[in-house]
Amino acid sequence: MIGSLHRTAVRLLPPPARTFIGRVTRRVRYEAAATMAALRGRVALAQMQAAFAQFEPTSGTRTAVMRSLSIQAVQLLRLARSRATADRPFFQALLAAGEYANGLLRPATLQSYVDVSVRVVALRALAGYAAAAPVFAGDAANVTAGLLRHAPDDRAALLAHAELLLDRGMPNEAAPLVRRALRMQAVCQTAQHMLARIDPGSGYDLTDKFCHMPFTHLSTSYKGDAFACCCSAWVPYAIGSVIDAPSAEAVWNSEAAMEIRRSIHDGDFRYCSRTLCSYIAAHMLPKKSEITDPDLRRYIDERSTVVIDSPTMVQLNHDPSCNLACPSCRPDIVTASPDEQRSYVAAAERVLLPLLSGMDGTTYISGGGEAFASAHYRKILSSLNRRDYPRLNVFLITNGQLLTARRWAEFPELPQMIGILSISIDAARPATYERLRRPGKWNVLMENLELMARMRAEGTIRRLQINFVVQADNFRELPDFIALGTRLGVDSFWLQRLTNYGSFHEEVFAQTDVTSPMHPEHAELLAILRQPLMQDPRIDMEMLMPLLPEILQSEVASPGLRARGSVWK
Numbered sequence: 001m002i003g004s005l006h007r008t009a010v011r012l013l014p015p016p017a018r019t020f021i022g023r024v025t026r027r028v029r030y031e032a033a034a035t036m037a038a039l040r041g042r043v044a045l046a047q048m049q050a051a052f053a054q055f056e057p058t059s060g061t062r063t064a065v066m067r068s069l070s071i072q073a074v075q076l077l078r079l080a081r082s083r084a085t086a087d088r089p090f091f092q093a094l095l096a097a098g099e100y101a102n103g104l105l106r107p108a109t110l111q112s113y114v115d116v117s118v119r120v121v122a123l124r125a126l127a128g129y130a131a132a133a134p135v136f137a138g139d140a141a142n143v144t145a146g147l148l149r150h151a152p153d154d155r156a157a158l159l160a161h162a163e164l165l166l167d168r169g170m171p172n173e174a175a176p177l178v179r180r181a182l183r184m185q186a187v188c189q190t191a192q193h194m195l196a197r198i199d200p201g202s203g204y205d206l207t208d209k210f211c212h213m214p215f216t217h218l219s220t221s222y223k224g225d226a227f228a229c230c231c232s233a234w235v236p237y238a239i240g241s242v243i244d245a246p247s248a249e250a251v252w253n254s255e256a257a258m259e260i261r262r263s264i265h266d267g268d269f270r271y272c273s274r275t276l277c278s279y280i281a282a283h284m285l286p287k288k289s290e291i292t293d294p295d296l297r298r299y300i301d302e303r304s305t306v307v308i309d310s311p312t313m314v315q316l317n318h319d320p321s322c323n324l325a326c327p328s329c330r331p332d333i334v335t336a337s338p339d340e341q342r343s344y345v346a347a348a349e350r351v352l353l354p355l356l357s358g359m360d361g362t363t364y365i366s367g368g369g370e371a372f373a374s375a376h377y378r379k380i381l382s383s384l385n386r387r388d389y390p391r392l393n394v395f396l397i398t399n400g401q402l403l404t405a406r407r408w409a410e411f412p413e414l415p416q417m418i419g420i421l422s423i424s425i426d427a428a429r430p431a432t433y434e435r436l437r438r439p440g441k442w443n444v445l446m447e448n449l450e451l452m453a454r455m456r457a458e459g460t461i462r463r464l465q466i467n468f469v470v471q472a473d474n475f476r477e478l479p480d481f482i483a484l485g486t487r488l489g490v491d492s493f494w495l496q497r498l499t500n501y502g503s504f505h506e507e508v509f510a511q512t513d514v515t516s517p518m519h520p521e522h523a524e525l526l527a528i529l530r531q532p533l534m535q536d537p538r539i540d541m542e543m544l545m546p547l548l549p550e551i552l553q554s555e556v557a558s559p560g561l562r563a564r565g566s567v568w569k
Contacts, residue, residue: 044070044077044129051125055105055118065104069122072097073129080133086142091150094130094143098122098156110237110256110271113225114187114502119156123147124164140164148177155181159190171198182275183506186499187233192275204274207267209285214260215299215307218252218355219315221368223340224347226251228260230315233499234277235260242318242347248355258305265303276499282545312361316352317368319344319376324399326437327512328426328469328498336374344376353383360391362419372402385413393419397467400424401440403448408455415460421452422465422494428480436473453488463491470544471498472514475525479533490538497543515547 048069057065076097079090101122107115127143136142144161151157162177175198181191196203214228214235221232224243229235237260240251251257263270272280279285288300295309320334336344356363371377384394394414400423408415423445427433430442449466456464466485468478478495485493500509510516514525528534529541529548541548 044073047129048073048125051121051128052101052105054108055121056108058104058106060104068104069097069101072100073126076126076130077133080130080135083133083135086135086146088150090130091147094123094126094147095151095154095157097126101126110259112187112189112236113221113232113238114185114236115190116156116159116188117190120159120163120190123156123160127160127164141168153184155184155188155191158184159188159194162194166194166197174198180506183500183509185502186276187236187273187501189236189273192273196274204280204283206269206280206285208287208289209267209269210288210291210296210300211264211269211272211279211285212293212296212299214257214264215296215304216311216361217313217315218311219313219364220318222318222320224318224343228257229272230313231276232317233501234273235271236273237271242351243343245351248351251351252311252355253306261299261305261307265300265305278543278545284545310355310358310360312359313364314352314355314359314361315364316366316377316380317364319366319374320369321374321376322370322399323373323401324370324437324440326426328436328471328503330503334369336376341375345379348376348380348383352380356384356392357389359389362393362395364395364397367397370402371396371398372407381411381414384417386416389417393417395420395422397422397424399437399440400445400448400452403452405451408451415455418461420463420465420492421456421461422467423449423452424467424469425481425484426467426469426471427474428477428484432474432477436471449488453490456491457489464489465492465494466490467494467496469496469498470515470525472512472519472521475514475521475528478528479531482533482536482539485538493536493539495539495541495544515544 045066048066052066052069056062076090076093079093080086083090098119102118105118107117123144124140127147128140130136131138131140131143136146141161141164144157144164147154147157148161158177158181162174162181165171165174165177174194178191178194178198181188182195185191213230217228217230219227219230219232220242221227221238224241225232225238226240226242226245227235227237228239237256239257239260240254242248242251245251260271263272269280274280291297291300298304299307319336319340320330321336322330322334325331325333365371365377365381366374369377371381381394381396384392394417396414396418398421424437425433425445426436433442433445434440452461452464455461466481466488468474468481470478482493497515498509498513500506500513504512510518513519514521516522519525526547529544
């Protein structure tokens, strides 16, 4: 009524007056809208600043990044308010905003190579802001649940919703989401930390424990990233790159390496995988007070983060070139490109060979591909000799398909350098082998294995080992595998646990990973592992320790972590 009277009164005014009043009205409306937008922007800015406090900008200023993210939040809220139902355009925009945040921010400490922590925080923060729209009834869980329905295979979306449920005291509802994220990517630290929150009683107090790996081990991984552990999945934070570094020292004592060593001294082990590290998962780490090795004792007593000694183990896994495409590792045969090969050659001359020449220990070649399918690794192996590398031993792991008598003749000085020759087989029968290690041929493998067995019997090589990645398709062949190795006269057997590093779809991995207690055939596997035949001291079950309580209660694994350089000998 009042509005109608106002409009009538304005129409009675002369044109100049009507023009003036119209101009004033539009200005008032603009200022009101601008004020509301500014208020919303300040609220969004405050929420973004609080949510991302633990992250730092990848470039630019923090203020600019936070303003940019607050604009994203306001736009998402506006989009949500324009929808009658929560629909695809909104959730696509939410995912895009999460990716946008991931390009602007990174963790303030170290960042793992499968990190989704920025995206998880972004999805939660943006969902919390957009929840003010009527379509979400003020509940952020309605946003994250809708996002999961829209993108059920997005790991960050799974974990954003799971974390929100955990914060609301709903661990039973969060657990399936977190476990699914780990099936999708076993290395995910964000999911591992949430799993610890779900079952805090299962935690392993590490405050007085010690692990020598960051002080003694250096391993390389895909495209040259280096890690301060024997496994890049156990400590998935790169300490540098052997491709880019000016020297080995720049990697071995980088700031990232020192930070990881600090975490061991302080007992927080924040960069270590609670689910993948066999020693942590099996509760087998020694106490600091139990360490008697003089070098390790000195590191502990002096809280050393800079290690002046050379590593005792250098694992080279960075060239993925391989003549096989094993389902447990990769879908296709991989060969490094010419540009990659050139970068590897430069890295060998600048970093790797100088590092190996000063070592009193072992180099492991290669867990990332096939040494004899790689021109890079063949060059390194042909360079090794007792004159220039007097204290170095080689742990050579190979699929054996290329190791013919003719190939051995190309490396006359290599046998004397080999401490362990390790052959990956994963089977005891031809059909299983050719299915799991394709396109490998069983008859070629056996001919080459017989040759290596003769070399071992004659003392040409010091130790011979065969390997087995335990999975649903082969675990029943374990007794036959041990019998095969016994016939060949091998010194040891290495049983490994199947791990999803991203090469498996989660459903396929769940069907394949018989080491998981959730697998329907898991009990049958345990029964096989407990057979008297499997108690042979030559069998290394380090990676299967968490499966067997009788191993956890023993001292099988601990001694290897009490002395510098004792592991892998």
